[in-house]
Amino acid sequence: MARLLQDPSKLHPSEWHTANRMQRVTTESQKSRSECTVAESCRLVEEIEKTTQKTQSYVNKKLEQRREEIKFWKQELDNKLEQLLHETETLLTFKKRLERALEGCKEPLVIAQKCLLYRQRRVGIDLVHDGVEQELVKEVEVLQGVIVLLGRTLEQTNEQIRQNRSAKYNLEMDLKDKFTALTIDDYCASLTNDTPHIIYSDNAMKLEGNFVSPEDWIDFSNVNVEKADKQRNASLALKAVIDGILLQTANDMPRQCEMVNTAFRNRVKEVKDAKHKLEMLLAMVMDEIAAQEKNIAALKKAIADKEGPVKVAQTRLEARNHRPNVELCFDTVHSSLMSEVKEITKNIQRLKDALAQAQTELKALSHRQLSLEEEIKVKENTLYIDETLCMQMRESVGINNY
DSSP states (O other), rough: HHHHHOOSSOHHHHHHHHHHHHHHHHHHHHHHHHHHHHHHHHHHHHHHHHHHHHHHHHHHHHHHHHHHHHHHHHHHHHHHHHHHHHHHHHHHHHHHHHHHHHHHHHHHHHHHHHHHHHTTTTOOGGGGOOOHHHHHHHOOOOOOHHHHHHHHHHHHHHHHHHHHHHHHHHHHHHHHHHHHHHHHHHHHHHHHHTOOTOOTTTTTTTTTSOOHHHHHHHHHHHHHHHHHHHHHHHHHHHHHHHHHHHHHHHHHHHHHHHHHHHHHHHHHHHHHHHHHHHHHHHHHHHHHHHHHHHHHHHHHHHHHHTTTHHHHHHHHHHHTTOOOOGOOOHHHHHHHHHHHHHHHHHHHHHHHHHHHHHHHHHHHHHHHHHHHHHHHHHHHHHIIIIIHHHHHHHHHHHOOOO
């Protein structure tokens, strides 16, 4: 019975009390640690919530600043693009003016060159390097110089338009990127903690792609703006140059054209005066030829008229030479007859000499007639070339102010 009461498998009451006390102590200790953990967790949650809110507020502020910065640069790029587009459109108008001016120089140049070619058909003494030819050569040089200048300026204008379009392309690409970035940041700014469909993104923290620094980002747009300003200023300067060239062209070409026309008018008047004087000389020569022909006829008649007297005198002498014997006397009659024959013979010779001289003069007058007629034809040919061909053709020359 005693062995049953002292069974070694049973614990002592003190152990029971100790165990219970230990359970209480352990539980209270665990409870205390748990309460500390709860308090610490609450503090940590509150601290992290504040930190998260502060950080999110800071990020939202920076995001708003970034959006304003993008808007600023977008507006700046928009302004430069609008200015550049305006200058490019204006430059295109100036290009058309240059093209019209260049086209307008071709016909006057062709006409001036044709005039020079036509005037090569002048003949004789009229094929002279006169004032008209000098002014025509100068006009060709002026027109060729203007064409070269306009052509070179047109090339510069085309290059400037290309540069403007290149700057425009850069602005448009930058604006496109700014619009996309602003759209993305606007979307990011609209997101809140309660926005539906927000998700975890494991790859969000990876710096993929070619990230640039904020300074490089600003420099990139600033370079585009500076390039646009540079091309805009170059366009303004080029427009001033074009205006000056077109104004100078509008002054030089009509002035030279009028100088050529004045030279033509003066030359035509000069040739007409020379032709009129030649015609007067020809009329005078024709009158003199008629007079000389009458003179030759009179001389021939006078020579013919002397045949009778000389024959009579010689017949008398021949008859008296047959007087017989002493009757063959050298009397006053015979001496007079001999003197008469000598006088008539001498006079006939004088008449023949006068006739020969008259015929020589008539021949010279005929040569002078032919020369004058030929020279008048030369003047008529010159007048036809200058007045009919050249001056009438030049009436179609139109010098416009482009």
